[in-house]
Amino acid sequence: MSIIKKRLGIAGANLSAQEGEIIGFIGADGAGKSSLIHAIAGVIPFEGDVTFNGVTYHSPKEAEPLKASIGLMPQGIGLVLYELLTIDEHLRFFANIHNIYQDSVFEAYKLRLLKMAGLDAFQDRQAGKLSGGMMQKLSLICTLLHRPKLLLLDEPTTGVDPLSRIELWEILDEIRKSEGTISIISTAYMQEAAKMDRILLFDEQEIIAQGTSSELIDSVRSMSYVEGITTEEPCIHTLHATYCLSALEERHIEPSLEALFFVNALQKGRKMPLIEITNKEKTIDLPDIVMEAKGLTKIFGSFIANENVDMTLHKGEILGLLGANGAGKTTFIKMLLGLYPIDGGELTLLGKSIQTQEDRQALKASIGYVSQHFALYNDMSVEENLLYAASMRGITNDVAKSRIARYALELGFDEFLNSMPQELPLGINQRFSIASALLHEPVILFLDEPTSGVDSIARAKFWELLKLLKERWEIAILITTHYMSEAEFCDRVVLLRQGKKIADHTIAEFYAKHPKAQSFEEIFLEYYR
The missing domain is CATH 3.40.50.300 (P-loop containing nucleotide triphosphate hydrolases)
Structure with a gap:
């Protein structure tokens, strides 16, 4: 459990991961995903213990000897980058931070990462002149430079277009296969969560469900319907679908992982905020x-x-x-x-x-x-x-x-x-x-x-x-x-x-x-x- 500024971040979290496995964290804003990632990374105080590489730690200080094997990419586009440094200067800067000897082996690995990220032709471009997708790919390969065995990525694809997201996932898949890296990744994109080996659903600072994508979708399949359902049962209506607690005799849709959010809200008895907008105070004639x-x-x-x-x-x-x-x-x-x-x-x-x-x-x-x-x-x-x-x-x-x-x-x-x-x-x-x-x-x-x-x-x-x-x-x-x-x-x-x-x-x-x-x-x- 981690506590941040006297506010509960995550409580009673238990999880395990095998070599080469990708674990996904999904949940509402403020549900505890980032808190757990930062606790595992050993960068914030927490209660409980984390065991990695045969070493158990209970605090950031105890985690310090393992930092060379851990890679953390915090949430936010380009958050770990410096606008005036070029791509090549970033890689050399992070190599110096991790005391990596910049020999021919390093140069070959650096070039491999750059080619995987599609950045090899832009090594002299400053970070401030990169697109959001390029920034995230650069942030990721900077995080991978010291070959971490535990990779912790907090919403690495937020604000990134679908093509760049695919390229980021290709990098992660290649690294896990070649390096055996464990990856723990939070995401707001349910399509990419479906690619993960296991998914943990967070709500109100707890892990409330976990399993494969198909297992979690199966758990809410009977509660997801086409739009236009009218019933007295407790339901949540969105622009394209309806979610209810009990199975109705209506036509079901094929749900995605997003259905978990709505069904969980119903199960917790939450009322969705009623969005309303009244007429404007003044009106003007507009051209078409x-x-x-x-x-x-x-x-x-x-x-x-x-x-x-x-x-x-x-x-x-x-x-x-x-x-x-x-x-x-x-x-x-x-x-x-x-x-x-x-x-x-x-x-x-x-x-x-x-x-x-x-x-x-x-x-x-x-x-x-x-x-x-x-x-x-x-x-x-x-x-x-x-x-x-x-x-x-x-x-x-x-x-x-x-x-x-x-x-x-x-x-x-x-x-x-x-x-x-x-x-x-x-x-x-x-x-x-x-x-x-x-x-x-x-x-x-x-x-x-x-x-x-x-x-x-x-x-x-x-x-x-x-x-x-x-x-x-x-x-x-x-x-x-x-x-x-x-x-x-x-x-x-x-x-x-x-x-x-x-x-x-x-x-x-x-x-x-x-x-x-x-x-x-x-x-x-x-x-x-």
């Missing part, structure tokens, strides 16, 4: 096309980030902007927002051609934005953060307080208004980041990977909110995501590859063009392989 980009281009030196991109966004539409890491999604959104100057093409917002910063300023009150790394002030409470955001928008204090109270109730974070952001799970932070973007009642909403790292239930409730905003506010939403299952909730999806638009279809049109595909992830990979 609220955003139109023609030939939008962005160039950084000799690098073309976006090249002649055409795109439209309609009133009351959810448009998914998808692509591999580095495809140009965030750059494109920043051009729409005026955070980057446009180097070519034309942009029209709400029927007005955008030529100058004055043009943008006039439309600022109509646009909401949640960035990839939503900026919060950790020394201010949730309510104080929201009041500050409102004041920056010129909203009076009385109006701001009224809207904050309403959104907090409707979006289910009213009990956290006096909490500090760092105390809250990602799902709650996500809800009040959206509230911050809605305070001035925009008609266009740009969301850059808002669900990255958020658990299944929080993501389901988030998409309920987006659907309500679309229906009741007729708000136009442009969203980027690496969860391919979320593409199914979009009205239309645009795919970018190396800064160029390569597809623009409704979900039905994508499936019609790829009739053999069983999921949108399969369709996505066909475009990028």
Whole structure:
């Protein structure tokens, strides 16, 4: 058991792993996954004991002699990297930390790791200029450099596109086969959890279930149904499925591991936050096309980030902007927002051609934005953060307080208004980041990977909110995501590859063009392989 700052991290955890085995940790935000990983790594105090390589330790100090055999990659893209160091400089830096003699054997192993990660051609590129997927692959091979026998990875693929996730898994599979490494990995992506040898489900600081993917899915198969079920039985309804405690005579769907989250919530008697959104206080007439980009281009030196991109966004539409890491999604959104100057093409917002910063300023009150790394002030409470955001928008204090109270109730974070952001799970932070973007009642909403790292239930409730905003506010939403299952909730999806638009279809049109595909992830990979 580990205790962090007098707060329970994980209790009564028991697990074992064999050489070459991959163990997966899944669970809601704050369920105890990271606490157990850090306790096993011997970097935080804990109660109980851990035995590895025949040595038992009860504290970080006792774990110190084993650190040379343990590799820890903490949660967060590029968290262990330095922006100004190149890829090669990182590998040499980590070699020095681990006292690795940099001889021909080291050079051969380093090159092998670089080739496995597809980074061998970029050794002179600084970390700050890498895509998220490249950062994670570099972080992983830095963690592997000293050939650890126990590899601890805390959500290593969060914020990483499906193709890069596959490449990361190929590295892990190769290492476990060649080195016999034990890997313990937490993840928010249920598709990759299904690849693991065993899975542990966490809830409220406990391990509540474990088994293979098929064993865990079988345990909830009879409780998963197609959408549209109406019953008096205790059930949870999402946009695409219904989960109940008892078997009904309705048609069942083939569940995924995500079903575990919903069934467990039912078994614990939890009530899902009821997401609601009332009508806007003011309405304006909107053109059918609220955003139109023609030939939008962005160039950084000799690098073309976006090249002649055409795109439209309609009133009351959810448009998914998808692509591999580095495809140009965030750059494109920043051009729409005026955070980057446009180097070519034309942009029209709400029927007005955008030529100058004055043009943008006039439309600022109509646009909401949640960035990839939503900026919060950790020394201010949730309510104080929201009041500050409102004041920056010129909203009076009385109006701001009224809207904050309403959104907090409707979006289910009213009990956290006096909490500090760092105390809250990602799902709650996500809800009040959206509230911050809605305070001035925009008609266009740009969301850059808002669900990255958020658990299944929080993501389901988030998409309920987006659907309500679309229906009741007729708000136009442009969203980027690496969860391919979320593409199914979009009205239309645009795919970018190396800064160029390569597809623009409704979900039905994508499936019609790829009739053999069983999921949108399969369709996505066909475009990028």
